[in-house]
Every structure is written in C-alpha cells, then in structure tokens.
Amino acid sequence: MSYNTENIRNAALAGHAGVGKTTLFEAMLHAGGVIQSIGSVERGTTQSDTDTQEKARGHSIDSCIAGIDHGSSHINLLDTAGYADFRGATLSAFAAVETALIVINASNGIEHGTRRMMEHARERGLARVIVINKIDADGVDLAELVRAIRDEFGNECLPVNLPADNNNRVLDCFFHKDGKTDFSSLAEAHQQILDQVVEINEATMGAYLEDGEEALTPQQLHEAFEQCLREGHLVPICFVSARTRAGVLELLEICDRLLPNPNEANPPPFRDDHDVQISVEPNPSSHVVADVFKVINDPFVGKLGVFRVWQGTVRRDSQLYIDDNRKAFKVCHLFRLNGKTHVEVDQAIPGDIAAVAKVEDIHFDAVLHDSHDEDGIHLDPMHFPQPMFGLALEPKHKGQEQKLSNALSRLSEEDPCFRMEHHKELNETVVRGLSDLHLKIMLERMKDRYGVEVVTHPPRIAYRETIAGSAEGHHRHKKQTGGAGQFGEVFLRVEPLERGTGFQFVDAVKGGVIPGQFLPAIEKGVRQAMETGAIAGFPMQDLRVTVYDGKYHPVDSKEVAFVSAGKKAFLDAVNKARPVVLEPIVDVEVSIPELNVGDVTGGLAGKRARIMGTDAKHGGEIVIKAQAPLAELTDYPTELKAMTGGRGRYSLDLSHYEPVPPPVQRQLSDAWKPKLDED
Incomplete structure (x- = not known):
C-alpha cells in the first residue's frame, strides 16, 4: 500500500x-x-x-x-x-x-x-x-x-x-x-458520545443545538472527535x-x-539546548528529525536502531547524523519491522516507524537528523521508573571479564531500566533493574545470547551521605623534597541544601589570595572526597561548598597541591557539620487478595514501612500503598509469595532519600575503613 x-x-x-x-x-x-x-x-x-x-x-x-x-x-x-x-x-x-x-x-x-x-x-x-x-x-x-x-x-x-x-x-x-x-x-449510547464530542467545539455545538445531528458534516464530527482525543x-x-x-x-x-494521524495529534515535545520548546512539523520535504525509541542487537543483521520519523523523509543511501555528532553515517539498510520479519524499504516519511542497521554509535533516545541546523534538539525524555533492585556479579569463568562487560553494555542499550555500574572502591560490578524477575530475565538473556554465565550476590544498598549543619574547614598542603615544592592552603565552608538539590560550589575568594586558575583544582579535590564519602564510604549530595580564603606560593603552588588541600579542608568541615547517612525510601504498591491484608501490612510494619493507604479494587483485590527503606526489602519477593500463596504482586519506585536511624548509621560507619591518600 x-x-x-x-x-x-x-x-x-x-x-x-x-x-x-x-x-x-x-x-x-x-x-x-x-x-x-x-x-x-x-x-x-x-x-x-x-x-x-x-x-x-x-x-x-x-x-x-x-x-x-x-x-x-x-x-x-x-x-x-x-x-x-x-x-x-x-x-x-x-x-x-x-x-x-x-x-x-x-x-x-x-x-x-x-x-x-x-x-x-x-x-x-x-x-x-x-x-x-x-x-x-x-x-x-x-x-x-x-x-x-x-x-x-x-x-x-x-x-x-x-x-x-x-x-x-x-x-x-x-x-x-x-x-x-x-x-x-x-x-442512548449514541446520544451520550455525540453530546460529549460536540461540546468540545463552539461551532460544532452551535450547529448541533440549532439544527440537530443532521446539520453536522462527517468532517465536522471527525475534527471534533480528534480534538476530544487530543485534549482528553x-x-x-x-x-x-x-x-x-x-x-x-x-x-x-x-x-x-477515528484515531488521530500524525498531523492531528498533540505536537511532539522537542526542545533545544536551552530547554526551549521548538516546533517539529510532519513535513516530508523538511530536514529530517527522527527519534530512536528502541535498540535491538540482532544476531543476524547486527545492531538495529528503531526510530519514529517526526519530520522530513529518511531515504536509503542518505546521510544522517546522530545527535550533535559531526560525523555522518550512511543509511545502507532501511527496514520496516513486521513482527518477526524485517522488510527493506526505500524511504520512511513523517509518522513512519523504521529501523537502520549496523550503526554502532546509535543509541536509545538519539535524535537522527540530516542537517546541523538540528544539532542540540531532543525529545522530552520519558519518565522511567528508577531501577532499584541490584545484583553484584562476576563472571563464573575466569577470563570472561571483558566479554561480561560487552554483554552488559549491549543489554543496557536495549532496556532503559536496566543499568550497569562499576564501583571502583569495591571493584564491584552491579546491575540494577525494576525487580528480581527483571534482572533474572536479563541475565538469562545474557547467557543465551552471549554465552556469559555469572555468579551473583547482593550488592551494597545505594546509600548516600550529606550534612545536617554548617561548618568551616581548613587545610594547608605543604611538601618540600628538594627543588620545587608543593603548597596550597584552603579555607572553606559547607552548608546543607534541600534534599535532592545536589551540589553547589561557590567561589567567594577576595583579593586574589587564591588565583582563579586554582579554583577548579579545589573543586576537583572536593568532588573526589564527595565520591568516596566522609563517614561511611558513600557518595555525598545536597550540600554547598564555599571557598572564601587561602594562600598560595608563586613558585610552589601547583594544581595537585590545591586538589589535596581542597579535599582535606572539605573533610575537615564535613566532620564538624553533623554528617548523616541517607537511605533510599521507595514507594511500594502491593496488590493482594483481601484475606492477606493483615499479614502483609504487619510484615511491612516490621520493615520500618509507613502505610500510606489502602484501596479496594474490582474482584476483591486490595492495593496497599506504603513507603519503606529499600534496604529492608531485599527478600520481599520471597516473603510476599509465601504470605499470599503466589497471588501477591508489588512494584517499587524511588521516592526520596532520608536519614537512617542512628543505630544503622553507627553500623555502617563502623564497617567502613576509609583509606585517604597519604601526603
């Protein structure tokens, strides 16, 4: 067709x-x-x-x-x-x-x-x-x-x-x-839906009220129907x-x-580098704009980037760019996906869904375009659930470390909710997903596709550190070993920020007591300390660091000296600012038969959970909404299955971070043996 x-x-x-x-x-x-x-x-x-x-x-x-x-x-x-x-x-x-x-x-x-x-x-x-x-x-x-x-x-x-x-x-x-x-x-049903449709548009409503349904043309009804769908x-x-x-x-x-075509739907939410919404029109003659929403690593045709064309026409043998990459790739193969079958086509017009093969740099959510006029534009990202379940893993057979890394990278390309992390301080590779089943499926897929088997164990919970108060810190870094030495002195202040704010670095140095070229080195030292933590070995967040004084030496001051001074001054301040460990709190929704409500709510209460409410749904199902520390839910899939005879199910979404109870903080701090760089 x-x-x-x-x-x-x-x-x-x-x-x-x-x-x-x-x-x-x-x-x-x-x-x-x-x-x-x-x-x-x-x-x-x-x-x-x-x-x-x-x-x-x-x-x-x-x-x-x-x-x-x-x-x-x-x-x-x-x-x-x-x-x-x-x-x-x-x-x-x-x-x-x-x-x-x-x-x-x-x-x-x-x-x-x-x-x-x-x-x-x-x-x-x-x-x-x-x-x-x-x-x-x-x-x-x-x-x-x-x-x-x-x-x-x-x-x-x-x-x-x-x-x-x-x-x-x-x-x-x-x-x-x-x-x-x-x-x-x-x-009666006809009248209900007709009344709902015509009231969306004044002209349609006027014609309907004046002359009845017969006065409405099919085109008027269609346009009103599309407007109703667009506006909900x-x-x-x-x-x-x-x-x-x-x-x-x-x-x-x-x-x-009745369904809207690409010209009739709500406009796609594209933005530029300055977060300003821009217009992308489904014009086949305009510059190409397409968004990659799916990546498939196919064993027969290689890596496939599946995309939706929003503007312009993608043609076989044409040249496209990925995001703002200055290097173009040639569309050697253009496919339309039809279930199990890939059908090669000559072009894809606005509204089409198609795929390109064997383009190694293509990635999920990439914007494809054929003109640098479209550099820097992106489609508003989907709000994906945060992958909270984790497994630390290592290859079952020695010598497969690189093969494991490659396989995990391929799987991460395909699923935006499957992520791989490598913790340098522990030399630990961790994968995270939306559930234990999600991770199990991905590891089975890795074994089937790439021949990599792994040994798994629970990872460390993704705790964070922050501070509860303000304090000042100071450190003088001085080394003299013959010849040119090292010198840098830093005074700084730390202050807590609202939860979820992140990190702010402020230069408040006056009078040139620290030359501007050394401020990035101080920030680098602070960030190094934040990565490894101050009291329990977890990354730090939600704080402001203000550098306000210091000294330098015209000969001996070097970047490395201010990196070390910044790091030590920061740790000095943090230890005076009531440091706290934060734990991830997740929103939990548990769907269970009504007869299991008591057991499940009691079990959640024993996990430091706060019950936020319950809803009765169709068929006698009860949905329990709660917030709980992720650390308490490690074995929850097995427990819920046992309590409900396999009929219960649940989901988790990251809600926020909050301080752990004092006994838990002491336990985490005692278990951590900080290793600071020696001067």
Missing part, C-alpha cells in the same frame, strides 16, 4: 499483564491480512513473542511492531509488555505513537497496570482508547465494568461500540444509533474478544476512521 502521513495511525497496545494484548495483536494482524493464521502464546508461535524467555514464560518482555493496511490507513501497531518489571520497553513505545490502546480483561476489571498505563499515556499527551477484551468470558458484567471505568477514570470514558448477540459481535454506536445491544440502548475530553471504550475475534475487525475500523 502506498500512503502518506495523513494515512498513518500509530498505536500501542498496553495494559496489565495477562489481559490478552499479544493474542489481540495476533488477531488484529490476522484481520488485517498480515498473517494467515493466528499464533498461540502457549505454543510460542506468536509474531511478537520471539525471544527465548518470552516463549518459555508465555508473556511479553519487549515491544513488537507490525504494520497493518486497513481501509485507507497504514496502522503501525505496537504490542508491549504488561508486567511492571518490563515497563522500560512499554514506556519507550509511548514515545513513538499518538494513541495508547489500554486493554482490560473483562473478567478481572481495572488492575494495577491499567491505572499506571492510563496515567503514563495521559502524561505523554496521547489519545487513549480503552479496549475491553475477553467479553465472552463466563460471568462477566460488562455494564458494571463500564460503570467502574467511569468511576475510576472519569465520565469522559464512553463506549464507542457495544456488544450484541451474547457478546458474539459488537455494534458501532458513534456513527449509528439503531440496533439491539446486550446491556444498553444503542440510541473523550476516552472511547470498545469491546473485543481476541479469542473469538468478535469486535477485532471493528477495532481496526476505529483505528482507521
């Missing part, structure tokens, strides 16, 4: 785990004529679950892209992971689409992942459509579920079609108002059964007729 930007629809299937997104993805590909038969999640034969771990576990870990030509539209459909452990890939997909199709299991109703994805999509300015799947399941009350959705997410959630014939098919209620449904009058004034609800395919073709019709 030949298409232009107006014909493109970009949509991501998102939602809680187990709602049937991958099966729906298969059913939509089949209904659109992309595949001849529908694959099975259980048998590992779907288009999207191609990874070894995905097939073995029966659920998605990564996102998958396929194109469907339906009606007058080319629909780029993305299937995403439902488990919170793999949110990085799901949120990355949101950076490439105009619409989020939030899938709900009709039997389970609104779940934890539903709320998260609705909120992420709203924050990103995406159009949202709620897709109720499994409408043919036994005992479902769809009318009650619609009421629950409207109670949870607002009255702007309205059905755009309705089930009929015992949920074996669905009837459109936006364009039509006649027909018999299973739980609501089609005419309407969240359509539609019904499907991916298993029986009821409503699947109708869902494709909704994508074709």
